[in-house]
Amino acid sequence: xxxxxxxxxxxxxxxxxxxxxxxxxxxxxxxxxxxxxxxxxxxxxxxxxxxxxxxxxxxxxxxxxxxxxxxxxxxxxxxxxxxxxxxxxxxxxxxxxxxxxxxxxxxxxxxxxxxxxxxxxxxxxxxxxxxxxxxxxxxxxxxxxxxxxxxxxxxxxxxxxxxxxxxxxxxxxxxxxxxxxxxxxxxxxxxxxxxxxxxxxxxxxxxxxxxxxxxxxxxxxxxxxxxxxxxxxxxxxxxxxxxxxxxxxxxxxxxxxxxxxxxxxxxxxxxxxx
Amino acid sequence: xxxxxxxxxxxxxxxxxxxxxxxxxxxxxxxxxxxxxxxxxxxxxxxxxxxxxxxxxxxxxxxxxxxxxxxxxxxxxxxxxxxxxxxxxxxxxxxxxxxxxxxxxxxxxxxxxxxxxxxxxxxxxxxxxxxxxxxxxxxxxxxxxxxxxxxxxxxxxxxxxxxxxxxxxxxxxxxxxxxxxxxxxxxxxxxxxxxxxxxxxxxxxxxxxxxxxxxxxxxxxxxxxxxxxxxxxxxxxxxxxxxxxxxxxxxxxxxxxxxxxxxxxxxxxxxxxxxxxxxxxxxxxxxxxxxxxxxxxxxxxxxxxxxxxxxxxxxxxxxxxxxxxxxxxxxxxxxxxxxxxxxxxxxxxxxxxxxxxxxxxxxxxxxxxxxxxxxxxxxxxxxxxxxxxxxxxxxxxxxxxxxxxxxxxxxxxxxxxxxxxxxxxxxxxxxxxxxx
Numbered sequence: 001x002x003x004x005x006x007x008x009x010x011x012x013x014x015x016x017x018x019x020x021x022x023x024x025x026x027x028x029x030x031x032x033x034x035x036x037x038x039x040x041x042x043x044x045x046x047x048x049x050x051x052x053x054x055x056x057x058x059x060x061x062x063x064x065x066x067x068x069x070x071x072x073x074x075x076x077x078x079x080x081x082x083x084x085x086x087x088x089x090x091x092x093x094x095x096x097x098x099x100x101x102x103x104x105x106x107x108x109x110x111x112x113x114x115x116x117x118x119x120x121x122x123x124x125x126x127x128x129x130x131x132x133x134x135x136x137x138x139x140x141x142x143x144x145x146x147x148x149x150x151x152x153x154x155x156x157x158x159x160x161x162x163x164x165x166x167x168x169x170x171x172x173x174x175x176x177x178x179x180x181x182x183x184x185x186x187x188x189x190x191x192x193x194x195x196x197x198x199x200x201x202x203x204x205x206x207x208x209x210x211x212x213x214x215x216x217x218x219x220x221x222x223x224x225x226x227x228x229x230x231x232x233x234x235x236x237x238x239x240x241x242x243x244x245x246x247x248x249x250x251x252x253x254x255x256x257x258x259x260x261x262x263x264x265x266x267x268x269x270x271x272x273x274x
Numbered sequence: 275x276x277x278x279x280x281x282x283x284x285x286x287x288x289x290x291x292x293x294x295x296x297x298x299x300x301x302x303x304x305x306x307x308x309x310x311x312x313x314x315x316x317x318x319x320x321x322x323x324x325x326x327x328x329x330x331x332x333x334x335x336x337x338x339x340x341x342x343x344x345x346x347x348x349x350x351x352x353x354x355x356x357x358x359x360x361x362x363x364x365x366x367x368x369x370x371x372x373x374x375x376x377x378x379x380x381x382x383x384x385x386x387x388x389x390x391x392x393x394x395x396x397x398x399x400x401x402x403x404x405x406x407x408x409x410x411x412x413x414x415x416x417x418x419x420x421x422x423x424x425x426x427x428x429x430x431x432x433x434x435x436x437x438x439x440x441x442x443x444x445x446x447x448x449x450x451x452x453x454x455x456x457x458x459x460x461x462x463x464x465x466x467x468x469x470x471x472x473x474x475x476x477x478x479x480x481x482x483x484x485x486x487x488x489x490x491x492x493x494x495x496x497x498x499x500x501x502x503x504x505x506x507x508x509x510x511x512x513x514x515x516x517x518x519x520x521x522x523x524x525x526x527x528x529x530x531x532x533x534x535x536x537x538x539x540x541x542x543x544x545x546x547x548x549x550x551x552x553x554x555x556x557x558x559x560x561x562x563x564x565x566x567x568x569x570x571x572x573x574x575x576x577x578x579x580x581x582x583x584x585x586x587x588x589x590x591x592x593x594x595x596x597x598x599x600x601x602x603x604x605x606x607x608x609x610x611x612x613x614x615x616x617x618x619x620x621x622x623x624x625x626x627x628x629x630x631x632x633x634x635x636x637x638x639x640x641x642x643x644x645x646x647x648x649x650x651x652x653x654x655x656x657x658x659x660x661x662x663x664x665x666x667x668x669x670x671x672x673x674x675x676x677x678x679x680x681x682x683x684x685x686x687x688x689x690x691x692x693x694x695x696x697x698x699x700x701x702x703x704x705x706x707x708x709x710x
Contacts, residue, residue, distance in 0.1 A: 059314065072631060073631075074631040074632075081314035093314060095315060098661065099633075099658060100326070100328075100662055100709030100710070101633070101658055101664045101707070102633065103709070126435065127408045127409065127410050128410045129410075131504075131509050131553055132555075132560075133555050133557070139588065139593075139595050139629060140629040142633075143593075143629050143631055143632075143633060187588075258314065263399060264314040265314075267453070268401060268448060269314070272367075272396070273315060274324065274358065
C-alpha cells in the first residue's frame with residue numbers, strides 16, 4: 001500500500017516536472033533571438049505534444065449536431081476509444097450509436113507519423129471489415145464539417161510549422177502558429193492554430209482550402225482538465241464559411257486510465273466493438 | 275450447370291448429438307481467463323444488454339411475368355431483431371439475431387432463420403466463438419468469391435449478400451505475425467431457392483431446401499483455417515476450407531417433357547478450397563484480388579476476381595465522393611460454370627457517397643460477358659428519412675441472353691444461354707425500414 005502510494009507520488013512529480021520542463025524549453029525557444037519562425041513554431045507544437053503525452057488512453061461519448069445551410073439539423077451519437085502510441089502513432093476506435101440505421105458501424109484508425117494512416121470500417125449488416133483509403137480522410141466525416149484529418153491526433157511530423165506571434169484570442173492570450181500539412185492527400189493548404197499561452201491547448205483553428213481560400217473555423221470551449229495537464233474541450237464548433245454549414249460537438253467527460261492495450265484496437269476487436 | 279446424376283453419398287440426415295461431443299471437449303480444454311482484453315467499451319461497467327429491431331416493407335416489381343407465369347408484384351415484410359449481452363467486463367458475450375419474412379407470393383420465402391446465436395469469450399490474445407454465426411472473408415465488390423463459411427440465403431436476394439447462420443466453433447489467435455482463425459463446422463445448411471410462385475428460378479422447379487442443419491457431405495466434420503495480416507500497405511488473407519461445397523450442382527429429378535418445368539434436385543458435394551484474398555491501398559487507389567482453387571468430389575477448377583476502386587473526394591465541386599470500380603471475373607470452367615455465374619466477365623461500377631445529413635448513397639454497375647454480350651445491370655441507392663427510417667431502392671436488369679423454354683433441356687447446352695433462366699426477371703425494388 002505504502003509502496004503504491006510512493007509510486008503514485010513519484011509519477012505525479014515526474015508528470016509535473018515534464019509539464020514544467022516543456023514550458024521552460026518552449027520559453028527558451030521563443031526568446032532565443034537566433035531561432036527561426038520554423039524552429040519556434042515546431043517548438044510550440046512539440047511542447048503541446050509533450051504536455052499531453054502520457055494520457056495512456058481515453059474513452060469518451062460525443063453528440064454531434066449537424067446543421068446545413070437551409071437550417072435542417074440532424075444528430076449523431078458516437079463513442080471514441082483512444083490508445084496513446086508508445087513507439088507508434090495513436091490508435092482510435094469509433095462506434096456509432098445513432099442514427100439507428102448506422103448503429104454498430106465502427107471505424108478503426110492507426111495513426112502513423114511517417115506514413116499514411118491505416119483505417120478500417122466495420123459494416124455490421126454484412127459482418128464485414130473493409131480497409132479504406134487514407135485519402136478519404138480529407139472528405140467530410142459522416143456528413144459533418146469535420147474531415148477525418150481534423151479529428152485524428154496531432155502528430156507534429158504531419159506538418160511544417162511557422163510561429164507568428166502572441167495574439168489575443170477571446171479573453172485569453174494565445175500563441176499563433178501556422179502549419180502546412182505534409183500529407184499530400186490533405187484537403188488544406190494551411191491552418192492557423194491558436195494555442196493558449198498557459199495550457200498550450202488549442203483554442204481555435206482556421207482552415208484554408210487547397211486554393212488558399214478561408215474554408216472553416218474551429219472553436220473549442222468548456223474545457224476540462226485531467227491530472228492538471230490533459231485538457232479536453234466539452235464543446236467544439238466547426239463553421240464552414242464557404243457553404244454556411246456548421247457542426248457542433250458536445251463531448252461527455254473523458255475517462256482516462258482505462259487500461260486499454262493494442263489488442264483492443266485490432267481488426268478483430270473492431271468486429272466486436274459496440 | 276445440369277450435371278449427371280451423382281453417386282449419392284448417403285442420405286443427408288440431421289446432425290446427431292454425438293457430433294457435438296468433441297466440440298464441447300475442445301471448448302473445455304481451452305484456457306479461460308476471467309479478465310482479458312475485451313471490448314474497450316465494456317470496461318468498468320456491469321453486465322450490459324442491447325436490443326435492436328427493424329421492420330422492413332419490401333415491394334418488388336417485375337415488368338414481365340416469369341417464364342412460368344409468375345406474378346409481377348411481390349410484396350413482403352421482414353423483421354430482424356438483435357439481442358446482445360455481455361458480462362465479465364465484456365470478456366464474455368452472447369449475440370442473438372433472429373430474422374423473419376412474410377412474403378405474399380412465395381410460401382418458401384415466408385420463414386424465419388436464426389442468423390446468429392453464439393457465445394463469445396475474449397482472452398489475452400485469443401477469441402472463441404461457439405454457435406450459429408456469420409463470418410465474411412474477401413475484398414472484391416462484384417462477387418464474393420472466397421467467402422465460403424456461410425450458405426447463401428439466395429431466396430432473400432440474388433446478389434448473394436444475405437447468408438444463413440452457420441453452426442461453428444472457432445478459435446482466433448492474435449499474433450504479431452497475423453491473425454489465425456480455426457473453424458470447426460459441424461453441420462451444413464442447404465441453399466434456399468424460390469418456389470415456382472417466386473422469381474429468379476427460371477423455367478425450373480427447384481426442390482425445396484431442407485430446413486435446419488444437415489449432415490455434411492463427407493460424413494466427417496467440415497473445417498477451415500485462415501491466416502490474415504497487414505504487411506505494409508497490403509492486406510493479405512490465405513485460407514483453406516475442407517468441407518461441403520455451398521454451391522450445389524443440379525440434377526433433373528423428373529423426366530424432361532416440353533412445356534413442363536423440369537424439376538431440379540440440388541446436390542452438395544465435398545470439396546477443398548485454397549484461397550487468397552488481398553487488397554493494396556495506395557493514395558486513392560485500392561487494388562483488390564480474390565483467387566481460389568477448388569478440388570474434391572467435382573473436377574478441380576481455378577477462379578479469380580481482380581480489380582480496383584479509385585475514390586475521388588469532393589467531385590464536381592460538391593461534398594460527394596465518387597468511387598470508380600473495375601474488376602475482371604474469371605473461372606476456368608468457362609461455359610461449364612454453374613447456373614448464374616461469371617466465367618470471363620468485366621465489371622464496371624460507380625459508387626457515390628453524398629456525405630449529406632441523410633447518409634445518401636448509390637452504387638451502380640454492370641457485369642458484361644464480352645464474348646456473348648450478356649449483361650447484368652444493377653443499381654442500389656438509399657437515404658435516411660428523419661432519424662429512424664431508411665428508404666432504399668434496388669434494381670437489376672438482365673440483358674443479352676435469350677429466355678429458356680420450360681422443358682427444353684437443349685437450351686441449356688447452348689453456349690451462354692444459362693442466364694436466359696432469369697431473362698424475364700428484371701426488377702425494381704423499394705424498401706422502407708423502420709429502426710427501433
